[in-house]
Amino acid sequence: MQAKETLQAHIAKTISLTNEQFDYFFSHFKPQSFKKGQVIIAAGDKVDGEYFVLDGCLKSFYINDDLKMFILQFAMPTWWASDYNALYSNAKATINLDCITDAEVLCLSNDDREKLCNEIHQVEHFFRWRTNKGYVASQKRLLSFMNNDAKHRYEELLAQYPALYNIVPKHLIAAYLGVSRETLSRLYHS
Amino acid sequence: MQAKETLQAHIAKTISLTNEQFDYFFSHFKPQSFKKGQVIIAAGDKVDGEYFVLDGCLKSFYINDDLKMFILQFAMPTWWASDYNALYSNAKATINLDCITDAEVLCLSNDDREKLCNEIHQVEHFFRWRTNKGYVASQKRLLSFMNNDAKHRYEELLAQYPALYNIVPKHLIAAYLGVSRETLSRLYHS
DNA sequence: TTTCAAATGTGATGTAGGTCACGTAAGTTC
């Protein structure tokens, strides 16, 4: 599927725009191609926009003072990713975003999103619902963190995103689950 | 401050409504009073709306199969609380909401919020930003969970909400931090 | 095809925090 159709199908799940409106909406997105390992946002950068994934897999992650990596999100096709804290508050990035595989994305700048939200009520509705869902998912993950042990969280993750198992190296899965790669290795060899 | 002015001041931080618009907006909120310990939403309930806190302190929490409590949020004045997963997807509550102290709240039903968002573009903007901020805060808490030990998280919490220390019993603080009450007790006696 | 780096497996050992058990203190209710 082409970029435009992919985004249109995604949007159409939440709102209905006329073709004219959608063309206008779409005209604000910049297609970008990245190679495996390429960095899209690095901590310290000014964050210019957010990214809608068409193809491939991104990860957003935090690196602490001990250089330990914590993965916030794996972004698969039709997912959105950015450093939203930095983006919304116009601050420097504290979160990194890079490519686990080669990737095709559409980039939407913060200014353009706000402009579009302002011009087209339905678009604001779309972005409200996108964040609503993200918020609920984030709370669920937090609860799972407090409630469940690593093995449980591992099985939960694979049940929800079986595709990850083949695409993503195990040490990144560990960094998402918040356990060491050694512990993760022991978990599924028993 | 009266209920109306409190909500108006809160809203005005994000959007500007005419007095007429705000009166209309406000007319959809139902004032409710609760006593300390009273339950607002219990797991299994149908969730009818969300709650804007005027006075007092609520907690939203999950109880697992072992009857262990995990606190998602302490809701102080001008905070919003509900079981948003249930509310947005019209499902039965899995999260509980009750009163740590006597409380005054304004209740807004899901239907009315959606109606208001639809009728007044600015209102949709307000709720988009409210969730945006909630999402970012939730991600930060998740990161803190993965990154920091209990002592660090305890100090972080008190630095951010010093008021909690006096209002909220320690075992609830522990349930927010995701540690046992015994461990929390040992943390601040050393 | 060789070479090097990244990813993974696995043993030994350390530790933060859980659980259990029991105590005291402080509010609540009658």
Next chain:
DNA sequence: GAACTTACGTGACCTACATCACATTTGAAA
């Protein structure tokens, strides 16, 4: 004020997981 309940403190012990060290496998690059 007595009787209860709820909050809090603290010792003894246990467990999930981290860390370190090193071996092995896989994959990319040259």
